[in-house]
Amino acid sequence: MYSPHDSTRFLRIAAWIWISFLIAMAFMDFVLYTQIDLPVTQNPPLLQNTAGPQSPPLNQQPNQTRNPFRPVFLFYAASGLIATIFLVFTHSVWIQKKLGAAFYPLLLFTISTAPIFINISITPPFPNGPLSTAEGIASRQLPVLFVALALVAWEYELSHVIFFSIATTTLELSLIYFSTIDNRNIYVFLFIAIIRTISFIAVGVFISLLVARLREQRESLSEANANLTHYASTLEQLTVSRERNRLARELHDTLAHSLTAISVSLETAKAYFDIDPAKSRDFIDKSLESTRVGANETRRALKALRSNALEDMGLGLAIQRAAESAATRFHLNLTLDLKNPMPSLSPDVEQTIYRVTQEAIENIVNHSRAKNFSVRFESDVYTTLTIQDDGMGFDSKSKEPTGHFGLVGMRERAQLAGGKLKIESEKGKGTKVVLII
Structure with a gap:
C-alpha cells in the first residue's frame, strides 16, 4: 500500500x-x-x-x-x-x-x-x-x-x-x-x-x-x-536443524563410539586388575588407543563442519581431500575424476557442492558397506557432480528411506543453489548421487 x-x-x-x-x-x-x-x-x-x-x-x-x-x-x-x-x-x-x-x-x-x-x-x-x-x-x-x-x-x-x-x-x-x-x-x-x-x-x-x-x-x-x-526464515531454521542433526550424527559416530569403547575397556581392566594384571594392562593399552582414535576422529569431524578446507584449498582440492581421507580411513578404493582447472563458481554454489560431497561420502562410509566409490566432477553447460558406490543400496522409490537422514538436507541445499539432486539406488546395487547446477 x-x-x-x-x-x-x-x-x-x-x-x-x-x-x-x-x-x-x-x-x-x-x-x-x-x-x-x-x-x-x-x-x-x-x-x-x-x-x-x-x-x-x-x-x-x-x-x-x-x-x-x-x-x-x-x-x-x-x-x-x-x-x-x-x-x-x-x-x-x-x-x-x-x-x-x-x-x-x-x-x-x-x-x-x-x-x-x-x-x-x-x-x-x-x-x-x-x-x-x-x-x-x-x-x-x-x-x-x-x-x-x-x-x-x-x-x-x-x-x-x-x-x-x-x-x-x-x-x-x-x-x-x-x-x-x-x-x-x-x-x-x-x-x-x-x-x-x-x-x-x-x-x-x-x-x-x-x-x-x-x-x-x-x-x-x-x-x-x-x-x-516467512519461507526464508523457515528454511533457515530447517537448515540449522539439519546441521544440528548432522553434528549429532558426527559426534555419535566418532566421540560417542570412542567413549563407549573406552568405558567398556576400562571396566574390563578394572575387573582383571587383581586377577590378571597383565591382561588388565592390555585393556588399558586398548583404551588409550581408542582414546587417540576418538580424539582424531572428533577433530576431523569438527574440521569438516567448519568447511575450512573449502576456504583454504578451493573446491577441487577440498573435494579431493574429503574423498581421499574417507578412502584412507575406511580402506576403500577411490576413483577420482575432477575437472582441472576447476570452473569459476559463486561461493554459494561451491559451498553447496562441497557440502553435498561431504554428506554423500559420509553416507557411503557409514551406511553403504561399499568397497569402491567414485567422485566425478565436470562442467560444461551445467556443473555436474556424480558420486557413486557399490554398496548395499536402498529403495530410492520409497518416500521415507530409513537410515539416510542427510538426503533431504542435500536436496534442500541443491534447490537453494538453483540446482537439482538426483539419487539412483537399488538394494544390492549401490547408490548414485548426481548434483546438477
Whole structure:
C-alpha cells in the first residue's frame, strides 16, 4: 500500500510542474507579443459590453491610455505567487503536521481552483494575440488541471474523479457567466468546457484504473514479500536443524563410539586388575588407543563442519581431500575424476557442492558397506557432480528411506543453489548421487 510520503512527493512534483509550465508560457507570451505591434490604447477583445458596439467597457473610459502588458504581468505574478506558496507548503514538514489530514485536500483545492480564478479574472484583458482568445485561456489552465486530475485519481476513488471533472467545469462556467465576457465567446467557452469535462472523465477513469491496479500489485507484492520472508526464515531454521542433526550424527559416530569403547575397556581392566594384571594392562593399552582414535576422529569431524578446507584449498582440492581421507580411513578404493582447472563458481554454489560431497561420502562410509566409490566432477553447460558406490543400496522409490537422514538436507541445499539432486539406488546395487547446477 502507498504511504503518506508518496502523496507529499506527488504534490511536490505537481508544484514543480506548475512552475515549469508558467515559465514556458511566459516565454511563449514574450516571443508572441514581441512580434505584434500593439497600440497604447485598445479595447480588450473579450471584455466588450454587449449593450452596443459604441459603449465602452465597464472598467475603462474611452480613449483611456494604459499599458497593454499590465494584465500579462498580473497573470504571471499571481500564478507564480500561488505556485510558489504551493511548493513551500509541500516542503514544509511543520505545515504538514499542523494541517494534518486537511493538508492534501487543501493543496488539491488550491491547484484545482487557482488557475481557473486567475484565468477568468486576468486573462481576458490580455493584449490581442494568439493566447488571449477563449482557446488561449483554456490552454493556460488545462495542463495544471490535468496535474490536479492525476492527484485526485491517485488519492481518491473513481467517483471523486468524476466529481472533480464536473466541479471544475461548473466553477469555470459560473465565473464566466458573472463576468463581462462577450456572449459570442461564452458559447466558445461552453463548448470547450464540455469537451474538457468529457476528456477529464475519460482520462480520470483510465488513471483511476491504473492506480487501482498499481495498488493491487503493491498489496500482492507486499503479501508475496511477507510469504517469502516467512519461507526464508523457515528454511533457515530447517537448515540449522539439519546441521544440528548432522553434528549429532558426527559426534555419535566418532566421540560417542570412542567413549563407549573406552568405558567398556576400562571396566574390563578394572575387573582383571587383581586377577590378571597383565591382561588388565592390555585393556588399558586398548583404551588409550581408542582414546587417540576418538580424539582424531572428533577433530576431523569438527574440521569438516567448519568447511575450512573449502576456504583454504578451493573446491577441487577440498573435494579431493574429503574423498581421499574417507578412502584412507575406511580402506576403500577411490576413483577420482575432477575437472582441472576447476570452473569459476559463486561461493554459494561451491559451498553447496562441497557440502553435498561431504554428506554423500559420509553416507557411503557409514551406511553403504561399499568397497569402491567414485567422485566425478565436470562442467560444461551445467556443473555436474556424480558420486557413486557399490554398496548395499536402498529403495530410492520409497518416500521415507530409513537410515539416510542427510538426503533431504542435500536436496534442500541443491534447490537453494538453483540446482537439482538426483539419487539412483537399488538394494544390492549401490547408490548414485548426481548434483546438477
